Amino acid sequence: MAFxxxxxxxxxxxxxxxxxQAFKLQMRATRIxxxxxxxxxxxxxxxxxxxAESVVEADMEEPGIQDVIRKVKADLAAGDGEFTAHFLETQxxxxxxxxxxxxxxxxxxxxxxx
Numbered sequence: 012m013a014f015x016x017x018x019x020x021x022x023x024x025x026x027x028x029x030x031x032q033a034f035k036l037q038m039r040a041t042r043i044x045x046x047x048x049x050x051x052x053x054x055x056x057x058x059x060x061x062x063a064e065s066v067v068e069a070d071m072e073e074p075g076i077q078d079v080i081r082k083v084k085a086d087l088a089a090g091d092g093e094f095t096a097h098f099l100e101t102q103x104x105x106x107x108x109x110x111x112x113x114x115x116x117x118x119x120x121x122x123x124x125x
Contacts, residue, residue: 032114035114036107036110036111036114037070037107038067038070039110039113039114040103040106040107040109040110040111041066041067041070041076041079041103041106042063042064042066042067043106043109043110044066044079044083044102044103044106045062045063045064045065045066045067045083046059046063047102047106048062048063048066048083048086048087049062049063051087051092051094052086052087052090052092062086065082066079066082066083069082076100076103079103080096080099080100080103083099084096084099
């Protein structure tokens with residue numbers, strides 16, 4: 012019986028770690044996306060940093076990325092940029108892939124240090 016309890020606890024711990032990694036990945040991708048949008052709006056320096064952070068904050072409103080897409084679409088439309096939701100989702104997905112590559116590279120670098 013202890014074997015199954017240990018197995019269950021290990022599975023729960025792995026699930027919690029997977030959820031934490033997924034959250035970190037999404038936040039990183041959203042931040043990268045925020046910087047991309049800031050670049051489209053010709054923002055630089057602290058203003059770009061603040062904008063990217065506002066995109067991350069927008070991602071906390073609801074599950075998924077639709078809250079982020081709505082925010083940046085409106086922000087871009089208020090300036091001189093008009094992008095479709097589909098284009099923005101595609102760009103976000105590219106940012107997700109970049110975030111995934113970055114996290115993998117960091118994990119590999121940490122493994123080499125150990």
